[in-house]
Amino acid sequence: MDYGQPVRFGVFITPVATEQPLELAKIADDLGFDVLGVQDHPYQRRFSDTWTLLSAMVMRTDRITVFPDVANLPLRAPAMLAKAAATLNILSGGRVELGLGAGGFWDGIKAYGGPVRTPGESVSAIEEAIQVIRLLWSGQHGIRFDGKFYPLAGAHSGPIPQTPIGIWIGGYKPRMLSVIGRLADGWVPSLGYLKPPDLREGNRRIDEAATAAGRDPRAIRRVLNAGFVDAKTLVSLVVDDGMDTFLVAEDPDEMRAFAKEVAPRVREEVEAHRSRRAD
Numbered sequence: 001m002d003y004g005q006p007v008r009f010g011v012f013i014t015p016v017a018t019e020q021p022l023e024l025a026k027i028a029d030d031l032g033f034d035v036l037g038v039q040d041h042p043y044q045r046r047f048s049d050t051w052t053l054l055s056a057m058v059m060r061t062d063r064i065t066v067f068p069d070v071a072n073l074p075l076r077a078p079a080m081l082a083k084a085a086a087t088l089n090i091l092s093g094g095r096v097e098l099g100l101g102a103g104g105f106w107d108g109i110k111a112y113g114g115p116v117r118t119p120g121e122s123v124s125a126i127e128e129a130i131q132v133i134r135l136l137w138s139g140q141h142g143i144r145f146d147g148k149f150y151p152l153a154g155a156h157s158g159p160i161p162q163t164p165i166g167i168w169i170g171g172y173k174p175r176m177l178s179v180i181g182r183l184a185d186g187w188v189p190s191l192g193y194l195k196p197p198d199l200r201e202g203n204r205r206i207d208e209a210a211t212a213a214g215r216d217p218r219a220i221r222r223v224l225n226a227g228f229v230d231a232k233t234l235v236s237l238v239v240d241d242g243m244d245t246f247l248v249a250e251d252p253d254e255m256r257a258f259a260k261e262v263a264p265r266v267r268e269e270v271e272a273h274r275s276r277r278a279d
Contacts, residue, residue, distance in 0.1 A: 025060055075114045078130075119173070187223065
């Protein structure tokens with residue numbers, strides 16, 4: 001189940017309201033990591049706002065891509081998420097992707113004035129949100145969208161992203177996986193919530209939905225919040241389970257060791273495996 005995507009590595013950063021996340025972002029950038037993911041739980045009192053932090057991160061770094069891992073949709077209107085992501089895309093020279101999550105910590109969301117949704121409503125809302133966001137990146141004027149959760153009534157889109165922005169969805173259930181296959185650009189599960197056999201099954205469902213919608217499953221990114229795992233496991237997660245991007249934990253010493261020893265070995269072994277398969 002190897003989709004042939006380049007193997008990428010990133011760091012999952014906790015948005016504590018100190019300078020630490022910015023320092024970690026700079027370390028990750030200097031070490032050559034590809035992406036930074038920042039969780040989005042606004043109701044946590046010790047956390048900074050994720051979008052503000054992502055903006056500060058791209059100003060402190062030179063090449064690394066950032067994304068919310070994943071944006072809390074019930075507390076962030078998709079039209080405004082579209083504008084925020086497009087703005088950051090322009091300011092960073094294209095170094096942003098958009099992770100979306102349906103919610104989940106409903107007591108915290110309710111405490112912040114957000115809606116409490118059933119699982120079915122959550123999937124429907126994220127499906128609408130994907131469509132709304134893409135409309136707000138389209139450059140069209142007077143956009144109307146007859147949504148149950150996120151209607152648009154003559155909206156003017158803009159700014160238009162400088163480069164294409166991927167919409168990556170965090171989700172696990174069959175209906176959400178179907179939405180990813182039909183509409184999204186990436187899947188963002190977490191190791192711990194799922195084990196490798198679950199990843200294979202999730203990818204199978206995504207592929208099935210993508211194929212039915214006339215899409216190429218190989219174009220969908222598979223981004224795993226992995227923590228620190230050994231090189232052998234990471235190689236297997238690529239060639240057997242279909243994942244292509246791995247976010248490790250934020251410990252600076254372990255980040256340095258991973259970038260120096262583990263990441264090059266994984267890339268080398270994956271390329272060797274792909275070469276043998278091509279022969």
